[in-house]
Amino acid sequence: MNTHISDKASQAPHGRFTDRLVAEAVRLHEDRAGRVIDETSAWQAGRDAGGDLEHRVLVRAGATRLGGQVRESLGGARTLAGWLLILILLLTGLSGMAAAGAALAAPLVAGSSQINILWALGSLLGVQLLMLLLWAMFMLVRPRGGGGLLGQGVLGLGGGLARRMVRGQAPVLAIRALLQLMSRNGLGRWSAGTLTHLIWAAFTAGALLMCLWALSVRQYDFIWGTTLLAEDHFVALITALGLLPGWLGLPMPDEALIRASRLGVTEDALGRVQWSSWLLGSLLFYGLLPRLGLGLWCALMARRARRRLRLDLASPGYARLAPRLLPNSQRLGVVDPPPLSLLLPPEPPRHRERHGGATLALLGYELEQANEHWIQHHKHPAWIPLGQVDDRHTRRDVLAAAQALQPPPAVVVVVCSLARTPDRSTEGFLTDLRTRTRAPVWLLLDQQDMARARGIDPRARRTAWEQLAERTGVDRLLPERPTDEDRAAAEILEAAFAASEDATP
Amino acid sequence: MTSILEVAVVGHTNTGKTSLLRTLSRDTEFGEVRDAPATTRHVEGTQLLVDGEPLMTLYDTPGLEDASGILDWLDETGGGRQARGDDLERFLESPDAAGRFDQETKVLRQLRASQVGLYVIDAREPVLGKYRDELTVLGLCARPLLPVLNFVAGPHNRAQEWRDALARLGLHAVITFDSVVYDLQGELRLYEKLRSLLDPWRIPLERLMQAREREAHWLRQAAAETVADMLIDVAACVMVVEGGGRHDTEKAMETLQDRVREREQACVDALLNLFRFRPSDYLGERLPLEDGQWGLDLFTPEALRHYGLRTGEGAAVGGAMGMAVDVMALGTTLGAGTAVGAAAGALLGNTLDLGRRLMHRMQGHRELRVNNNTLRLLALRQCQLVQALIHRGHGADQALQLDAPTDDTWRKGSLPKPVQKARLYPEWSRLNSDATGTESRARAQALDALTLLLSGDADTP
Numbered sequence: 001m002n003t004h005i006s007d008k009a010s011q012a013p014h015g016r017f018t019d020r021l022v023a024e025a026v027r028l029h030e031d032r033a034g035r036v037i038d039e040t041s042a043w044q045a046g047r048d049a050g051g052d053l054e055h056r057v058l059v060r061a062g063a064t065r066l067g068g069q070v071r072e073s074l075g076g077a078r079t080l081a082g083w084l085l086i087l088i089l090l091l092t093g094l095s096g097m098a099a100a101g102a103a104l105a106a107p108l109v110a111g112s113s114q115i116n117i118l119w120a121l122g123s124l125l126g127v128q129l130l131m132l133l134l135w136a137m138f139m140l141v142r143p144r145g146g147g148g149l150l151g152q153g154v155l156g157l158g159g160g161l162a163r164r165m166v167r168g169q170a171p172v173l174a175i176r177a178l179l180q181l182m183s184r185n186g187l188g189r190w191s192a193g194t195l196t197h198l199i200w201a202a203f204t205a206g207a208l209l210m211c212l213w214a215l216s217v218r219q220y221d222f223i224w225g226t227t228l229l230a231e232d233h234f235v236a237l238i239t240a241l242g243l244l245p246g247w248l249g250l251p252m253p254d255e256a257l258i259r260a261s262r263l264g265v266t267e268d269a270l271g272r273v274q275w276s277s278w279l280l281g282s283l284l285f286y287g288l289l290p291r292l293g294l295g296l297w298c299a300l301m302a303r304r305a306r307r308r309l310r311l312d313l314a315s316p317g318y319a320r321l322a323p324r325l326l327p328n329s330q331r332l333g334v335v336d337p338p339p340l341s342l343l344l345p346p347e348p349p350r351h352r353e354r355h356g357g358a359t360l361a362l363l364g365y366e367l368e369q370a371n372e373h374w375i376q377h378h379k380h381p382a383w384i385p386l387g388q389v390d391d392r393h394t395r396r397d398v399l400a401a402a403q404a405l406q407p408p409p410a411v412v413v414v415v416c417s418l419a420r421t422p423d424r425s426t427e428g429f430l431t432d433l434r435t436r437t438r439a440p441v442w443l444l445l446d447q448q449d450m451a452r453a454r455g456i457d458p459r460a461r462r463t464a465w466e467q468l469a470e471r472t473g474v475d476r477l478l479p480e481r482p483t484d485e486d487r488a489a490a491e492i493l494e495a496a497f498a499a500s501e502d503a504t505p
Numbered sequence: 506m507t508s509i510l511e512v513a514v515v516g517h518t519n520t521g522k523t524s525l526l527r528t529l530s531r532d533t534e535f536g537e538v539r540d541a542p543a544t545t546r547h548v549e550g551t552q553l554l555v556d557g558e559p560l561m562t563l564y565d566t567p568g569l570e571d572a573s574g575i576l577d578w579l580d581e582t583g584g585g586r587q588a589r590g591d592d593l594e595r596f597l598e599s600p601d602a603a604g605r606f607d608q609e610t611k612v613l614r615q616l617r618a619s620q621v622g623l624y625v626i627d628a629r630e631p632v633l634g635k636y637r638d639e640l641t642v643l644g645l646c647a648r649p650l651l652p653v654l655n656f657v658a659g660p661h662n663r664a665q666e667w668r669d670a671l672a673r674l675g676l677h678a679v680i681t682f683d684s685v686v687y688d689l690q691g692e693l694r695l696y697e698k699l700r701s702l703l704d705p706w707r708i709p710l711e712r713l714m715q716a717r718e719r720e721a722h723w724l725r726q727a728a729a730e731t732v733a734d735m736l737i738d739v740a741a742c743v744m745v746v747e748g749g750g751r752h753d754t755e756k757a758m759e760t761l762q763d764r765v766r767e768r769e770q771a772c773v774d775a776l777l778n779l780f781r782f783r784p785s786d787y788l789g790e791r792l793p794l795e796d797g798q799w800g801l802d803l804f805t806p807e808a809l810r811h812y813g814l815r816t817g818e819g820a821a822v823g824g825a826m827g828m829a830v831d832v833m834a835l836g837t838t839l840g841a842g843t844a845v846g847a848a849a850g851a852l853l854g855n856t857l858d859l860g861r862r863l864m865h866r867m868q869g870h871r872e873l874r875v876n877n878n879t880l881r882l883l884a885l886r887q888c889q890l891v892q893a894l895i896h897r898g899h900g901a902d903q904a905l906q907l908d909a910p911t912d913d914t915w916r917k918g919s920l921p922k923p924v925q926k927a928r929l930y931p932e933w934s935r936l937n938s939d940a941t942g943t944e945s946r947a948r949a950q951a952l953d954a955l956t957l958l959l960s961g962d963a964d965t966p
Contacts (some may be wrong), residue, residue, distance in 0.1 A: 027946065032934075034771075050557045176944065183946050210948045314956075316734050316775060319727035323781050329530035329557065331551035338567075339603075368631050391634020392573040421519040421542045423570035424608075425635055445625050454629045457540060464541050 005252075007180045017181075018308050021494050023061035025070040025170075025177035028319040029440065032158060037064050046325045054311055056325040057318055069170035070177075077174060085195075089202040096206025100124060112346035114221045117279060118234075124207050125287050128200050132290070135196060139189075158205040187309060190302035197295030204287035211283060215276045222275035235259065238278070245281025252278055303311040339408060349473030352440040354500050357410030361439070362491075363398050364388035364415045365429065368447060375415055395429060403436040411500070412439050413493060414474075418461055419454060429471040440475035446489040458482065509552070511562045511705040512699070513648075515637060516625035518542045518568025521655045524684035524900025525625055526551060526565045529692070531781050533899045536565055543568060546608065547590055548615050548813040555716040560709040564615050567608040567818055572639040575609055593645040609642070616646045621703055627661040628681070629652040632670040640674055649702045652679045653695070658686035678702065684900035689721045725895070727779055729960035732887040733923075735772040739765050740880055740920075740927040741934035744873040757873050764936045765883075772887055780894040785891065787905045874928070877920060882926075884915045888959065921958050923951040 046060025061067045103123045104115065180186035226234060235258050242252035253261070253274040261271065275383050311318055363386040364375050370388050386402050389395045401413060412433065418427070434441050445465055448458050462482050469477045479492050514522045523545050524537040530551045537544050546567050552559035579592050586789060593613065596602055602610040616622045624642060626636070643650055652671050654664050668679055678698050682691045693714050700710040742764065746757045777787055841911055889907050897905060919925070932942035933951075942948055 031943070035550045047557075052556045126667050180944060183949070314723060314726035314730050316727070316731045319723075319731065319779055320775055322727075323778055326557070326782070327554055329532050329535075330554055331532070331535060332552060332562065334547045334549050335564070336548035336615065338546035366633050366635070392577060392638060394571070394634070419630075421517075423518050423542050423568070425571045425573055428571060428574060453657060460540055 012241040016308065018071065019058040019062060020071050020309060020311055021074065021174065021177050021181060022067045023311060024060050024170075024180055025173040026061040026064055026067050027315075028176050028180065029066055029169075029173055029318050036482060037066060039064050041323055042067075046321075049326070053313055053318075053322055053326045055319055057311060059314070059326060060321065066170065066173070070174045073168070073174050075169040076323050077171060085198075089198065092199050092202040093206035093209075096203035096208075097210040099203075100207035100210035101214065104211065104218075104220075108218075109266060113219060117222050117224050117275060118238075121279060121282055124204075124211075124283060128203065128287065128291075131200070132294075135193070139193070155443045156326070165299050181309065184309065184312075187302060187305040187341055190298050193298035194295055194302055197291045197298060201288055201291035201295055204283065204291060207282050208280065208288060211280060215280070220272070220276075222272065222279075223261055223263045224258075231259070231262065241286070242278050242283050244277065244285045248281070250277045250281045252281070267306055325373060349434060351473070352438075354410050354440055357408060357439065358382055358501075359407070359409045360497055361386050361402060361405055361409035361412045361437075362415065363402065363413070365392065365417075365426065366420055367415060368419060368450060369415050370456050373415075374488075381495075386412075389429065399429075399432055402433060405437075409439050411442055412437050412499065413444055415444045415446050415489065416465070417450070418445045418458060418465070419447050419456065421461070422465050426470055427472055430468070430474060434473055441473075442476040442493075443474045444478045444489055449486040452486070458484075502505050509559050509562050510621075510703065510709060511564065511619040512701075513564045513566060513622045514613070514625060515566050515612050515616055515620040515622050515643060517627070517636060518570050519544070520568070520623045520627040520630075521684050521900065522567050522568065522627045524898070524902070525623070525653065525655060525682070526563050527900040528684045528687060528898035529553065529563060529695075531899050533781070533783050533786070537903050538900065543570065543608070547618070548611050551863065552782070553713060555712055557600065560713045561706075566612045566615050569609055569612055569639045569642075570607065571609060572642045573635055575606060575642050576638050578606075589645070595640075595701050613642070613646055616643060616648055620706070621699060622646070622648050622650045623811065624650050624652045626654050626667055628657045628664045628667055629659065631663060632666055637670075637674065640671075640676070650676060651695075651698055651702065652676055653681060654681045655684055657681045658683040676909060683898065685898045686901075687896055687898035689717065692717060695833035716921070721895075724780065725891075725960055728891045729775055730952065730956045731772060731779065732891060733959055734883070735768055735887065736880065736884055736924055736955060737927045737948065737952060738768055738934045738936055739875055739883060740924045741930050741932075742875055743931040743934070746873055761873055761875065765879070768936060769883060769887070776836055776887070776890055776894060780897070781899065782894065782897070785904060786897075786901075843949040879922060880920060881915050884959075888915070921955060923955040923958070926951050 026037065042060050042063040045063035046056040049056050062071065103120050121139035182191065224234060224238075235255055238253065238258050239255065247250040251274045253271050257271045257274060261275070313319065313322075360380075360383045362375050362378075362383050363374060364370060365388070367373050367375075367388060370376075370390065373388075375385060375388070384405065386405070387394065387398045389398050414430065414433065416422075420426075430443070431439065443465070445462065451458055451461060459482050466477060468474075477497070478489075478496055479487070480496075514526055516522050519540065519542050521538075523538050527535045527538070530553060532551065535551055536549055543698075545565055549565045551563050551565075553561045553563065570836070575596060578599075579596060582595070582599075583592050597604075597610060597613065624640070625645065630636075640650070652667070654662070654667055656662060657664050664681060671679055675766055677700070680691070680695050680698055682688070682695050696710050696714045696717075700714075705712070742761065742762050743783060744757045746753050773787060774784065777784055886907070890905075893905055893907060927948075930942060930948070931937050932940055933945070933948045934940055935943055
């Protein structure tokens with residue numbers, strides 16, 4: 001049993017991102033409409049789904065009619081977004097080619113075939129290295145809003161476009177839900193980051209292709225020059241940049257070649273292969289690969305964020321579903337029904353009137369603070385104490401004493417506490433008492449103040465005692481009427497006893 | 506073992522067995538509860554579910570009323586020796602068991618079919634002989650018994666007396682758990698004691714405890730967020746009054762009051778639903794709002810005074826109308842209704858809003874919004890309701906009444922920052938017709954901050 005339960009707990013089903021998106025869309029709709037969608041089949045599906053609250057919420061949202069529409073519209077939106085992405089990547093690839101083309105065509109236009117290599121590299125990588133720096137800064141400084149300007153821009157543009165272009169309730173809801181989810185958990189940041197890097201990678205790839213093409217079919221002379229800086233710095237820089245591509249076996253310019261290529265050192269241009277592979281290698285290693293790597297990383301992070309994404313179940317829109325989706329208990333119904341034919345209540349015993357006798361037999365039944373109770377201390381010579389009933393032994397004794405009392409008393413008075421709930425045990429005692437004696441049996445309800453102090457409603461409690469008195473044939477219930485004042489029970493009894501004495505013929 | 510732990514809830518009549526079941530199962534509709542003997546005459550079961558999986562079955566039984574009678578019966582038929590387990594067998598098969606002892610028989614049979622019994626005691630009662638007799642009879646069933654002292658939250662209880670008496674009978678593990686005044690720790694202790702009595706069911710009981718704790722935490726969160734959402738809606742609510750006539754102002758004010766009242770009611774409904782109570786569980790202040798007899802209405806100066814709030818002297822336009830509002834006129838606006846610092850700061854970055862207001866001003870429009878004291882009152886009332894619901898057992902039968910709050914957090918000082926901020930963003934409020942910002946990130950952040958603040962309040966007892 002144990003393993004079974006824990007297994008099931010660990011396997012709590014986790015819905016996919018789409019399911020959460022649908023649930024979010026349904027919630028947004030309900031939030032704006034101000035009430036929940038009341039589809040019986042959807043509620044039922046949610047309840048039957050089992051598992052934790054989130055799973056039930058997801059299933060229920062998916063089972064609503066609106067949820068189905070949202071899911072359908074998502075399919076179309078996804079294809080559209082895919083085409084849009086391809087289009088954007090193509091466009092940026094082309095613009096990368098254009099940039100490279102421009103960088104390499106400039107010397108030709110000027111009527112020369114000399115390329116200033118650092119100038120060319122700077123024009124192809126400079127901007128995007130700067131942007132990379134900016135991106136990193138945004139990620140570090142504004143962790144909630146970062147993600148790259150381009151990516152954010154594309155996301156925003158997509159959202160804005162979609163909002164303007166999309167018609168119909170379900171697609172609009174889907175987009176709003178997507179934007180909501182994107183704003184949580186860093187998901188938007190990582191998605192935007194992925195897009196940013198992909199776009200720059202496309203740009204660099206375009207540039208790389210263009211360079212490859214241009215360097216293949218045209219002939220350039222590679223030179224460099226400086227006015228302000230020392231030559232050694234340049235040599236070190238170029239060698240350092242060439243280290244990585246060099247490890248991969250691309251031919252790189254050595255120090256002699258670098259020094260020889262300086263503007264104006266020799267007439268003949270040298271090492272065209274080395275220089276072009278240096279340029280291409282730099283583009284690859286400092287432009288394309290970092291972007292691809294970062295893009296992959298961002299994509300992984302976005303995936304992780306998407307997997308970790310849970311609905312905010314404490315938000316009012318979801319919390320209000322809980323009572324209907326996740327019952328805390330299930331009633332099993334009556335397993336042992338009450339007896340079908342209730343025994344007919346026996347004929348109520350005949351009423352007794354007081355016949356002679358001058359004494360009153362007094363007994364207490366399950367009283368509180370029995371030892372300090374007034375029936376222990378009263379000073380009436382005509383009131384004969386029979387003791388107090390607390391458990392079944394005292395009960396037996398008291399019954400025997402009541403039966404054996406000589407001469408028979410005029411009245412037997414049972415003092416009960418209003419703080420007690422009358423039960424069948426009391427009922428049995430009163431019936432017994434009445435069969436064993438001939439005198440009328442009175443019931444005196446005492447300790448009303450105690451009952452009230454405990455928050456018991458004295459009137460309701462008295463009603464229960466009245467019913468008991470009726471069933472057992474108690475001849476008189478004192479006090480006669482329910483009162484709100486807590487009168488001393490002894491006085492009530494005294495007055496009632498005196499009155500009944502007067503009435504006796 | 507594939508069975509579910511079965512627990513019989515037994516006890517004298519009218520000690521709150523059904524109430525206890527209601528509270529443990531969070532089911533206000535289970536069985537029938539009355540302050541009368543023998544309200545429950547049958548055995549009824551309910552299963553406690555965690556994530557839809559039953560972990561424990563509780564059985565509500567009729568009250569024991571005549572245990573002494575059973576002992577007498579056993580004495581008479583058993584020849585005077587001490588009653589034993591097989592005597593119980595003899596009793597259960599006798600015609601008397603189905604006849605005059607029908608209720609008791611049901612209890613005993615159910616206890617024997619269960620693994621453990623919860624013996625519910627009305628702790629306000631003295632330890633009478635009949636209760637000792639009940640424990641003797643129940644003891645014949647040879648099942649562990651866990652006494653549960655009910656109604657211990659009031660001042661008139663005799664928990665200590667009961668503990669002593671139970672200890673003398675060999676029952677040392679005693680639980681205090683009030684079925685009307687709910688206490689999470691009490692419920693956890695109950696399951697903990699059961700766990701120590703019933704080792705084979707250790708794992709489901711632990712799961713149950715974890716689930717209860719998780720659920721309580723979630724409830725606090727969700728309740729705080731529900732209240733925070735309402736507060737932001739109300740704080741951001743603005744009515745633009747076209748034209749400066751007194752009639753227009755009055756009409757707008759009425760609309761505003763109605764909207765705020767409706768929003769508060771929606772919040773109350775949501776909270777009751779969240780805690781799984783019936784709408785009738787908080788009638789006291791519901792009806793007066795509904796049928797127009799405003800006993801403790803939001804906007805009366807009396808209500809504000811009741812909560813110990815000072816009504817702003819200058820801000821009251823409609824003292825007679827029962828509501829103090831800020832009539833927002835630019836120039837005096839920034840100081841009057843909203844907190845100065847926040848307003849100035851936010852307005853600087855809010856030139857669009859400023860422009861819109863200027864336009865309104867030039868067209869002779871004025872803006873009407875709920876004043877600070879109303880916000881304080883709303884926050885106080887709802888926080889108090891949340892507290893009351895957290896501590897209300899599902900066995901409680903009487904509708905909830907709220908006293909004057911003792912908590913000073915909302916009465917003094919300036920309003921919390923998120924509320925002040927909401928003042929300046931009409932688009933955040935669902936009460937405004939052009940609520941475009943209900944899904945904005947800024948509102949979500951303000952909501953989170955306010956929720957944190959409120960749930961922090963809720964954690965202090």
